[in-house]
Amino acid sequence: MLKFEGASRRYGDVIAVGSVDLEIAKGSFVALVGASGSGKSTLLKMVNTLKVPSAGKVLFAGDDVAAQPPAALRRRIGYVFQGIGLFPHLRVGENVAIGPRLAGETLSAERITELLELVELEGEMADRMPDELSGGQRQRVGVARALAIEPELLLMDEPFGALDPITRDALGETVRELHERLGLTTIMVTHDMAEALLLADRVLVMEAGAIVADETPHALLAGKGGDTAQGLVAVPREQAEKLAAMEASGPK
Amino acid sequence: MSEFLDILFGLGDKLTAHIVLAASAIGLGIAVALPLAVWASRSRNVARVALGFASLVQTIPALALLALFFPILLSLRAVFGEGLPTLGFLPALLALALYALLPILRNAVTAQANLDPGVLEAADGVGMTSWQKLHLVETPLSAPFIMAGIRTASVWTIGAATLSTTIGQPSLGDPIFAGLQTQNWALVLAGCFASAALALIADNLLGLIERGLARRSKIMWGSGLIAVAAGIIAALSVQFGGEEEDTIIIASKQFSEQYILAQLIGSRLEAAGYAVEYRDGLGSAVVHNAVASSAIDISVDYTGTIWTNNLKRTDNPGREAMYQTIKEWEAEENGVLVLGRLGFENAYAFAMREDRAAELGLISLEDLVRVAPQLTVGGDPEFFERPEWIAVRDAYGMRFGQTRNFSPTFMYNALTSGEADVISAYTSDGRIAADRLVVLEDPREALPSYDAMLMISPRRANDAALIAVLEPLIGAISVDAMREANFAVDRQEGKLSPKEAAEQLADNIGL
Numbered sequence: 001m002l003k004f005e006g007a008s009r010r011y012g013d014v015i016a017v018g019s020v021d022l023e024i025a026k027g028s029f030v031a032l033v034g035a036s037g038s039g040k041s042t043l044l045k046m047v048n049t050l051k052v053p054s055a056g057k058v059l060f061a062g063d064d065v066a067a068q069p070p071a072a073l074r075r076r077i078g079y080v081f082q083g084i085g086l087f088p089h090l091r092v093g094e095n096v097a098i099g100p101r102l103a104g105e106t107l108s109a110e111r112i113t114e115l116l117e118l119v120e121l122e123g124e125m126a127d128r129m130p131d132e133l134s135g136g137q138r139q140r141v142g143v144a145r146a147l148a149i150e151p152e153l154l155l156m157d158e159p160f161g162a163l164d165p166i167t168r169d170a171l172g173e174t175v176r177e178l179h180e181r182l183g184l185t186t187i188m189v190t191h192d193m194a195e196a197l198l199l200a201d202r203v204l205v206m207e208a209g210a211i212v213a214d215e216t217p218h219a220l221l222a223g224k225g226g227d228t229a230q231g232l233v234a235v236p237r238e239q240a241e242k243l244a245a246m247e248a249s250g251p252k
Numbered sequence: 253m254s255e256f257l258d259i260l261f262g263l264g265d266k267l268t269a270h271i272v273l274a275a276s277a278i279g280l281g282i283a284v285a286l287p288l289a290v291w292a293s294r295s296r297n298v299a300r301v302a303l304g305f306a307s308l309v310q311t312i313p314a315l316a317l318l319a320l321f322f323p324i325l326l327s328l329r330a331v332f333g334e335g336l337p338t339l340g341f342l343p344a345l346l347a348l349a350l351y352a353l354l355p356i357l358r359n360a361v362t363a364q365a366n367l368d369p370g371v372l373e374a375a376d377g378v379g380m381t382s383w384q385k386l387h388l389v390e391t392p393l394s395a396p397f398i399m400a401g402i403r404t405a406s407v408w409t410i411g412a413a414t415l416s417t418t419i420g421q422p423s424l425g426d427p428i429f430a431g432l433q434t435q436n437w438a439l440v441l442a443g444c445f446a447s448a449a450l451a452l453i454a455d456n457l458l459g460l461i462e463r464g465l466a467r468r469s470k471i472m473w474g475s476g477l478i479a480v481a482a483g484i485i486a487a488l489s490v491q492f493g494g495e496e497e498d499t500i501i502i503a504s505k506q507f508s509e510q511y512i513l514a515q516l517i518g519s520r521l522e523a524a525g526y527a528v529e530y531r532d533g534l535g536s537a538v539v540h541n542a543v544a545s546s547a548i549d550i551s552v553d554y555t556g557t558i559w560t561n562n563l564k565r566t567d568n569p570g571r572e573a574m575y576q577t578i579k580e581w582e583a584e585e586n587g588v589l590v591l592g593r594l595g596f597e598n599a600y601a602f603a604m605r606e607d608r609a610a611e612l613g614l615i616s617l618e619d620l621v622r623v624a625p626q627l628t629v630g631g632d633p634e635f636f637e638r639p640e641w642i643a644v645r646d647a648y649g650m651r652f653g654q655t656r657n658f659s660p661t662f663m664y665n666a667l668t669s670g671e672a673d674v675i676s677a678y679t680s681d682g683r684i685a686a687d688r689l690v691v692l693e694d695p696r697e698a699l700p701s702y703d704a705m706l707m708i709s710p711r712r713a714n715d716a717a718l719i720a721v722l723e724p725l726i727g728a729i730s731v732d733a734m735r736e737a738n739f740a741v742d743r744q745e746g747k748l749s750p751k752e753a754a755e756q757l758a759d760n761i762g763l
Binding site: 081 | 370371372373375376378392
C-alpha cells in the first residue's frame, strides 16, 4: 500500500528525516510516536507531498508520489491535522463536500448528512458556519471532510492535539471504529504514547529523524522496542500506576 | 450663498468628468495591484520590490507626478507614434492609477500574509490546485481587507484628481484653480465641496461593500456594488452620450487674463453657432503642446513665452522681428496658425509701490541695482528660472537680498503687505493701476516683448469660417482695455466673473 525507500528530508545541515525504509500494509492502523522535532510530521507529510523528500522516494499503491500531480494525489488521501483548517467562509456542509467539489462532483445533502452522522454529528449542522461549533465538533467535521472523498489512505497529524481529554478520547474511539468499518489504512502522528497504544495496531517510534522502534502495542507493553520507546511507554504506565495506588490507599 | 449654489449646480460636466477619471484610475489601479499582490504572496522578493515601488510613488507629490507624465508620454511617442496624447485624460489616468496602487497593494499583500496558516494547509491537503486555492479560499478571505484598500485608494484618488486640471483634464479642480486665480472663493468652495461630497459618497458605498464582504452578506455588498456601478455608468453616459462632434476647445492658462480672453473668444464662437468647450487653468508649457497636437483648438500665447520656451532663443531682436520669426516658425514646425496679435502686451516688468519707489528714488532698473541687495524680490514660481530674469540679472548685474516665490495672485498682495519690495509684474495687469504701482523702466531692453497672439491648432488652421469669426479680435484689444478687464476680475470688491468681464471687454472694444 505504502512504501518509503530511503526517504530523507534535510534543511541545510539539519536532518529532519534520515533515510527511512518502511512498508505499511493495507488496512493497518499505524501510529507514529515521538517527541517534538523527531521528524514524525515531516515523514507523514511526505506521503501527500506537503513535504518533498530531498532524497529517496515514497510509493503509494506502487507509484512514486512525487511523479503525480499533487492536487490529484491529495484528492485520494484523507488528511486531518491539528490546525483543523475548516474554511471559515464556507458552511459545514460545504466544507465536508469540498474534496468532491474540487474533482467536479457535487455531494448530495443525504451524503453530507451521512458523513456527519458517521462522525457522530447531527445532520442539521451542515447549515452552520464553522465558528459556531466547538473545537471537538470542528475536528469531527475535519474528519468527515477527509472521509468525503472515500480515501484509500487516511493521514492524521496530531489530530486531537488541541482538544480537551474527554473530547479527545471520544473522537479517538470514533476514528478507530471508522477505520474498521470503512476498511481504511490509517497513519496517525501523535506525541501521546497512550493514545498510540490504545488506537493503533502498529506503533513506530521516531527519534532524530530515524525510526527506532516498530512494534505492536502488546510488544511495547511487554518491554520491547528499546530505550526510547520504553521511555515513552513509561510515562502513561507510571501515571496509571500512581492513580491505581491512590485509589487503593483511599482519601488522604 | 445663492452664488455658491448656482456654481455648484453648474458643475455637472466637471463632476461627471471627475467620476469617469477617478473610477478609471481606481479600476486600472485594481487591475494592476491585484495580480501583483497574488504574485507577491508567492514570492517575497516580488513583494518587497512591488511595495517599495508603490511607496516610492506615494512620496512624489501628486502635482509633480501628473506633470511628469507629460515628458514621459512625449518620449514614448517615439514608440507609439505622434497620436499618443501627452495631455488630458491619459496622463491623468496613469498618474492617478499609480497613486492608487499602494493602498490596494499593501492591503492585499497584508491580507494574504495574515491568512490562517491552518486554512492554507487544509486547502493544500484537500487537493486544491493553486488556482482553486486562490479563488476558493484566498480571494474570499482577503476580500474585505482588499476592499478596505480600494476604499482608501478611492478617497485619495478622488481628492488628487482635482489636480489633473493642470494637465488639461477637466475635473472638479477646474473651479478650484479658476477660483484661486481670480480670488473667487465661492468657486473654490464649490469645487472643494463637490469633490469632498463625492469622496464621502464613494467612501460610504465602498464601506458598505467592505462590510458586506466581511459579514458575507450578498445583499449588502451587492447593493453597494450596484450603487457604485450605477454612479459610474451615469457619469459615463453623460460624458460620452451627448458629445458633439465638432466642438471647439479653447485653452486658458492659470491667470485671469487667460480666463477672460478664453470667454471672449468662446462667446464669439458660440454666437456664430459653434459648440465650445473650455480647458481652463492649464500649465503654460502644456498649452503650447496641446495646441500643436490639436488637443486644443485655440489659445492665446505670448511672443516672449514662445521665443524662450519653444524657440529656445535668448537674444532679443526687437518686437516686430520676434513676432514674424515666431509666426513663421509655428507654421513650419508645428503647423500652428498664428492668426495675429490682439493688440496688447503682457510683458514681464519689475513693479514697486509708488511711495516706496519715490522714497528710494527709483525710476529704472539701473537705479534698482544700487539698492537691490537690501530688497526682497517676489516672482511667480517660474520667474527666477526664466531667461527674462537671467537677462535682467546679467544686463544690469542685479543681485537681490532675498528672493521669494508667490502665485501670481498673491504676488500683488505680498507687495502691498510689504513682504516683497519689488515683484515681477505683468504689464497688462489691472492691479498695476489699482494698487498704485510703478513699472520700472528697462533702458537696456533686457526684457523681451510679450505680445498676445491668437494661436489656432493645425486641425483648424485652414477653417476659413472659424478664422472669419476670430479675425475681428486681431489688434482690437488695447492694454488699457485689458487691464480694466483683468482688474474687474482680480479686485476684491464687486468682482466680476471672467465671463462677465469678457462681456464688458467686448462692449468696450466695440465688438
